[in-house]
Amino acid sequence: MTDQSPTPAELLAARYGSDPGFDPPQWNQTLTTLLQHRSVRRWLDRPVSEDTIRTIVAAAQSASTSSNKQIVSVVAVRDAEQKRALAEVGGPRQAAHISTAPVVLVWLIDTSRIRASVERARREKPVIEYTAAEYLDEVLVGACDVGINAQNAVIAARSLGLGTCFLGSLRNDAERVGEIIGAPEHVVPFVGLEIGYADPEEPAGVKPRIPQGAYLHWDRYDADAATDVGEYDRILADYFAQYDQPGSWSAGLVSRVGPKAVKVAKRHLLRGVFERAGFSLK
Ligand SMILES: Cc1cc2nc3c(=O)[nH]c(=O)nc-3n(C[C@H](O)[C@H](O)[C@H](O)COP(=O)(O)O)c2cc1C
Numbered sequence: 001m002t003d004q005s006p007t008p009a010e011l012l013a014a015r016y017g018s019d020p021g022f023d024p025p026q027w028n029q030t031l032t033t034l035l036q037h038r039s040v041r042r043w044l045d046r047p048v049s050e051d052t053i054r055t056i057v058a059a060a061q062s063a064s065t066s067s068n069k070q071i072v073s074v075v076a077v078r079d080a081e082q083k084r085a086l087a088e089v090g091g092p093r094q095a096a097h098i099s100t101a102p103v104v105l106v107w108l109i110d111t112s113r114i115r116a117s118v119e120r121a122r123r124e125k126p127v128i129e130y131t132a133a134e135y136l137d138e139v140l141v142g143a144c145d146v147g148i149n150a151q152n153a154v155i156a157a158r159s160l161g162l163g164t165c166f167l168g169s170l171r172n173d174a175e176r177v178g179e180i181i182g183a184p185e186h187v188v189p190f191v192g193l194e195i196g197y198a199d200p201e202e203p204a205g206v207k208p209r210i211p212q213g214a215y216l217h218w219d220r221y222d223a224d225a226a227t228d229v230g231e232y233d234r235i236l237a238d239y240f241a242q243y244d245q246p247g248s249w250s251a252g253l254v255s256r257v258g259p260k261a262v263k264v265a266k267r268h269l270l271r272g273v274f275e276r277a278g279f280s281l282k
Helices: 008-016 029-035 050-061 080-090 093-098 112-124 136-159 169-182 232-241 249-257 259-264 267-276
Strands: 072-077 103-110 165-169 187-194
Touching: 008 029, 029 136, 050 072, 050 103, 050 136, 072 080, 072 136, 072 169, 080 093, 080 103, 080 169, 093 187, 103 136, 103 169, 112 165, 136 165, 165 169, 169 187, 169 249, 232 249, 249 259, 259 267
Parallel strands: none
Antiparallel strands: 072 103, 103 187, 165 187
């Protein structure tokens, strides 16, 4: 660690916006990379090479995968028109950063390889079926694997000096995203990930998280501790004030979970998207 590098105590204080109350017994570059995470929404006009994308994807594929199903695929969108089309799905508040990101990885829950294996096996033994697709768990398996793969990509990108921003907003219209990238009916776009070189002028930093006491429980869940976020509303408001933005965590949470927010983001339509893709969600 050079003299300019933040110390573990500084990194932890930034992550929580306060003294976390413990001293890590060990530290390393991986922890620094993780603790320094922030989403990037302003990009330099600098391309990301194909082999860099391949390297990041190799890190993503190195993630654990439920039952070794490998139920995930990814489409790396670099074409400007394609990105503009994705930006339309993301909506006006996201359009600028989606269309200017050098690459948008669209992560897919992809049962096509399972279906192909089942079809081949059925030729020998017609009783074989893809019964797992009837149950909600198969979608959860896909969503979990996508998240783990994509987060590996985030860390790999960061370790290479690149920034990232997740795009759950692609689920505003997953079927339109499927059309844009040419996904067949059984393949569901689940989350996007912008990757590029961060504009250092972007007014954003390490956004504090809720206190660890509300998040970490030892041996048994503590319901009172879970909802005790202490000074977090003030800490987050102070963080946003540094960038001249308003922001209250509690008010933000409430506004994001109400009927209007759900309908605007079209999340009430997602069940139909998965059913049409062959998941029965039982
Ligand atoms: C699954 C997921 C979906 C997200 N979707 C979006 C999105 O559509 N647009 C966006 O600007 N940020 C999106 N984000 C980024 C979050 O807003 C961000 O992670 C959060 O505000 C914390 O900020 P930080 O990442 O800078 O620490 C998403 C993050 C995750 C994990």
